[in-house]
Amino acid sequence: MNKILQQKSHKGEHRISICGSKSESNRLLIIQALYNKLNIQNLSTSDDTQVLKAALSSDKDLIDIHHAGTAMRFLTAYYACFTIKTVTLTGSERMQQRPIKILVDGLLQLGAKIEYINNEGYPPLKIYPVKLKQNKLNIRADTSSQYISALMLVAPKLKEGLQINFTSKITSLPYLKMTQKLMQNLGFEINFDSKSINIKPKNHFETQTIKVESDWSSASYYYSLVALSSDLKLNLSTFKNDSLQGDSKLVDLYSSLGVKTTFKGDSIILENSNKTPLGVYSQNLNHTPDLAQTIAVTCLGLGISCQLSGLHTLKIKETDRLVALKNEMEKFGASVQIDNDHLHMTPPKTLNSNPTVNTYNDHRMAMAFAPLKTKTNLIIRDPEVVGKSYPEFWKDFENI
Ligand SMILES: O=C(O)C1=C[C@@H](OP(=O)(O)O)[C@@H](O)[C@H](O)C1
Ligand SMILES: C=C(OP(=O)(O)O)C(=O)O
Numbered sequence: 001m002n003k004i005l006q007q008k009s010h011k012g013e014h015r016i017s018i019c020g021s022k023s024e025s026n027r028l029l030i031i032q033a034l035y036n037k038l039n040i041q042n043l044s045t046s047d048d049t050q051v052l053k054a055a056l057s058s059d060k061d062l063i064d065i066h067h068a069g070t071a072m073r074f075l076t077a078y079y080a081c082f083t084i085k086t087v088t089l090t091g092s093e094r095m096q097q098r099p100i101k102i103l104v105d106g107l108l109q110l111g112a113k114i115e116y117i118n119n120e121g122y123p124p125l126k127i128y129p130v131k132l133k134q135n136k137l138n139i140r141a142d143t144s145s146q147y148i149s150a151l152m153l154v155a156p157k158l159k160e161g162l163q164i165n166f167t168s169k170i171t172s173l174p175y176l177k178m179t180q181k182l183m184q185n186l187g188f189e190i191n192f193d194s195k196s197i198n199i200k201p202k203n204h205f206e207t208q209t210i211k212v213e214s215d216w217s218s219a220s221y222y223y224s225l226v227a228l229s230s231d232l233k234l235n236l237s238t239f240k241n242d243s244l245q246g247d248s249k250l251v252d253l254y255s256s257l258g259v260k261t262t263f264k265g266d267s268i269i270l271e272n273s274n275k276t277p278l279g280v281y282s283q284n285l286n287h288t289p290d291l292a293q294t295i296a297v298t299c300l301g302l303g304i305s306c307q308l309s310g311l312h313t314l315k316i317k318e319t320d321r322l323v324a325l326k327n328e329m330e331k332f333g334a335s336v337q338i339d340n341d342h343l344h345m346t347p348p349k350t351l352n353s354n355p356t357v358n359t360y361n362d363h364r365m366a367m368a369f370a371p372l373k374t375k376t377n378l379i380i381r382d383p384e385v386v387g388k389s390y391p392e393f394w395k396d397f398e399n400i
Pocket of ligand 2: 071
């Protein structure tokens with residue numbers, strides 16, 4: 001199948017079919033588990049989706065979700081509200097360093113019973129079956145939007161729905177909008193303003209079929225590749241103009257990095273516009289945190305400086321992505337300064353040509369650096385990490 005999809009067509013375009021969005025898929029799997037009446041097409045093939053799917057159909061007392069952040073957060077809310085037996089929820093060594101206290105405290109306000117097994121504030125968690133008593137909670141939204149999405153997804157199945165009040169600014173906002181729109185498309189009632197979200201209970205759910213759009217975050221590596229290759233034309237499917245995914249902002253973000261996007265049917269065509277970017281590339285990426293690595297590496301390959309902000313969530317992801325980016329971009333000769341929320345990169349005059357890039361168990365480190373293969377002879381360590389979100393990545397990439 002991939003062979004056919006990836007053939008170079010007669011128009012000189014390389015065609016790639018990217019699997020369904022992992023964020024959309026994982027949200028839909030929770031709704032499917034709660035209502036049993038949802039057919040999902042084009043489900044993500046990512047490891048993160050597969051572990052969530054397996055967990056939701058498991059009757060074991062110990063659930064291990066490996067590196068999957070959304071699975072950890074969504075299942076914490078799911079079990080805290082609906083489990084009928086005590087469950088231990090754990091993950092990889094890194095997952096046990098990724099904070100979850102904000103979500104757990106929110107659930108405790110509803111009357112949930114959750115204990116930390118090792119370190120307070122971090123997985124693994126022991127979650128007990130209880131009857132919840134409250135339908136309102138106050139929660140910070142500035143650390144990870146996943147905590148809020150987790151609560152939104154379980155809310156309509158709670159007897160009285162849920163009122164979520166924010167006690168801080170919201171980070172990664174488009175991911176909350178994705179949860180909201182996806183749920184509204186399925187018929188759930190949600191009111192969302194800058195201070196709160198109110199979700200009405202819903203018991204009756206008609207059988208529905210929904211098709212997951214392909215993953216825009218995965219598409220970012222092809223945007224980078226096109227930005228770094230003057231004569232490459234790619235056809236990526238299946239994408240739409242009115243995406244639920246905030247990372248569709250790639251279209252704008254890369255237009256000033258020399259990539260033109262054309263929507264054609266259910267595909268996007270990417271071409272190098274041959275408009276060389278000028279000066280320093282400055283962006284606040286708070287709405288698109290998963291694109292930070294791709295964009296920083298594109299700028300390095302293009303030989304332009306970047307000043308990226310809005311990055312404070314990067315240090316609690318698969319690895320501390322700010323440190324990882326600094327370490328690895330410096331191997332190419334770049335000068336990189338980071339603080340809690342920023343990354344400033346000045347490229348070298350000439351890229352070092354043989355660095356070995358470490359990937360820190362982070363799929364996005366491997367995929368973000370891959371397009372530099374057009375400019376250097378880099379080696380990427382542990383390339384199989386890409387399975388977390390895009391298991392077919394190397395096959396698709398090498399075919400181009
Ligand atoms: O809800 C989601 O599907 C996601 C939200 C984001 O996390 P944060 O809200 O923690 O930034 C993003 O980085 C992650 O890859 C997926
Ligand atoms: C941060 C990510 O995933 P998660 O938080 O779900 O592990 C990601 O895919 O870049």
